[in-house]
Amino acid sequence: MIFWFSYIQIAVALLAGLFCVISGFAGRTPNDFTLGSTALVEVLLVVQFVVALIAPAVGNPPHGDVLTFYVYMISALLLPAAGVFWALIDRSKWSTVVLGVTCLAIAVMVFRMNEIWLTQNV
Template sequence: MIDWFSSIQIAVAILAGVLCLIVGLTGRTPNDYTLGATAVVELLLVVQFVVALIAPAAGNQPRGDLLEFYVYMVSALLLPAAAVFWALIDRTRWSTVILGVACFAIAVMVFRMNEIWLVQNA
């Protein structure tokens, strides 16, 4: 993992979460902005996944448990997709709030993945 890229991911996920929560709590249904913000979070996760696959071959070995890292990564990849799926099926303000909660969860998961890769000793 790349530390600065993880920081950008966390910041984008928090901003997307705040946007979705504000839009949802004002009573609006999911729109292009909320779904797009969640899609950006997902796109950054896909890039991080590719980086995490290539990094060990380039000499950037994780310090923590690799299996735990990839369980977090796969779960994180599924979470925004599931939230967007929910938002497209259930067009209420609460599905917009769910998008925000999913983005906040991604921020926490990326922080934990960063710890596993860079800080934690196996």
């Protein structure tokens, strides 16, 4: 993982999460902005996944448990997709809130993945 990229990813996920939660509690149904912000979080996760696959080969191995890291990564990749799927099926304000909670959960998961990769010793 790249230190600065993970913190940019956390910031984007927090902003997207807050935007979606506020939009949901304001009564807005899922729209291009809420779905797009969640899609941006997903795209950043895909980039992070590719980086995590390549990084050990170029001299940046994880310091923590590799299995735990990749379980977090796969779960994080599935979470926004599930939230968007829910938002497309249930077009209510609560599905917008679910998108926000999904993005906030991604921020926490990326922070934890960053800890596992960079600082945690086995």
